[in-house]
Amino acid sequence: MAIKKDIWRTGLCFAPVDDIVTMGGFSGFDVTWLPDMPRSYQFRADPFGLRLGDNLHLFSEVFDYRDRHGRIEWAALDAKGRVIESRIVLEKPWHLSYPQVFASEGEIWMLPEAFQSGKLTLYRAKTFPDEWEATCDIALGEDVAIDATILNFHGMWWLFYTPLHAVKSGVNALHCAYANRLTGHWTRHAGNPIRVDHASARPGGMAVEIDGKVMLPVQDCVGGYGRGIRPLWLDSLSPASVKISCGPRLNPAPGFKPYLEGLHTLSACGDLTFFDVKKRTLSPNLLMIEARRALRNRAAQRRQDV
Template identity: 40%
Template sequence: MFKRPRTDFWQVGIVPLRVEDLDARRLSAVRERITWLPEAGRWRYLADPFGLVRGDVLHVFVEAFDYRIKRATIERHEFDLADLSWRRQATVLDKPFHLSYPQVFEHDGDTWMVPESYQAGEIALYRATDSSLNHWERECALLGGIPGADASVIEHQGRWWMFYTLVGPGARDQRELHIAHAPALVGPWTPLATNPVRVNREGARPAGRPFVGRDGVLTLPVQDSTTGYGGATRLLRFPVLTPEHVEIAAGTERLTGDLASDSHTAGLHTLTGCGDYTLIDVKRIDRSRAKQWLDWKRRLRRMWGG
């Protein structure tokens, strides 16, 4: 008997709470008020949400993954905060390699994105070239020559900080946290000599935009993969963060998919603040044998150069 394949499908939601106020009890309490992005279509999913608020519009940037080609692009979805409706969407970044985790932010009058592009062997910075946020150009490599994943950047106490993981054997990306720092956004970036600063599947891979809590402590959402990839998120706090010394306090509370959804209960692996809202994604697992047929067709197309 052949084992049924496992296929993960993610769904993105807008939680009406600030990220610094979010915990398991509050997430469960507002679950009926979560607004979900529309389904992405057969054999596709949307994940890794980041956002920008401009006027009455929340721009939600996501990884748009297609199992038929096993690659993702970056999409932008517009949510009207006035009438709570989705308006339009567009593919804003498409490369011959996989893209995900599109952290977007504003700095010095420009809008920037640091998407995951580990297949290109770099952590790169992109800049929006128009007000629609539909067109982006690669500005520079922040860290080159490494398979960096889920890079999360923030300016804090006069320096720029980057939290990231490295893709490698033995699910390295799910258990190691690395940090780099720079005097400016464009660098030069310097990895800490003590990397990895944390090795623990309970919480190492970044899971959303870093933020400063109400107590002034820098906080990073991270994935808890002890029950499988993206099974939950936790918070890591950094009471001390300097190029010479890092102190980490790991939160014990797990945020899981069942707190937010009845249908996608198998995981929650992004938690990113956006003003008065928090963006999340939750996971369901499909065991259909149709995935085997899909994989077979993809292999045939590759074999015949299609």
């Protein structure tokens, strides 16, 4: 087990994502922070916002090192970014994270990462925000998608993701697929991987159209997981070809101290932007939590083997 552990913190920047990209970071913009989790060694990460009328909603992964199991939390925020109420709205036997939420076709959808299930499942809100029903699995052949990011661009649906096998190999690779309808049939791009680069190939937030081009936030993992975000520009995007250019890395602002060791989600929400930053921590309590979890897992495995 790693000696130091990542602890993430979620913030809300009162600026549109294109201004943050243009300015090269968060300095000069107003930022508010989501409250700390109720217990130590828990965190909130992978934030995605959705505005419905005057109401601002936040969906994020909540994680506890005691069980290393991600769940999806919903929070209602007021105009100043303060939490009005929050609760877990999606939980499965497997880890969930990266809950991209979006409105389309008169419905509200969620596409969370669930690589441990071996599937990428699209959910529809049956009763928003609490009840979600699985609508379909997005079939990507042998690819198991990590951080899948979806976008409708010029009437076609696009999906950007890193395959699990690329993550395990330690070399980030960006793949994409496309479909005429949200629920498929999805076709993997013939040019996959469309980018191979440890510094700019793993999705890290909401893809948006800016000045007629797609901007996909991607993680810079040079020097460690989720060290920064780069804007990846898809200068042209079609089933026939993809042309890409990459912008400079965005880092946590100095005022975010002690959360200066990483930035791995940048999610546009109209004139606002959600993000997360991290610190690395080590303490005897955290080591004890990890040791107890390992013992529980070994005991459970022995019971299964009997």
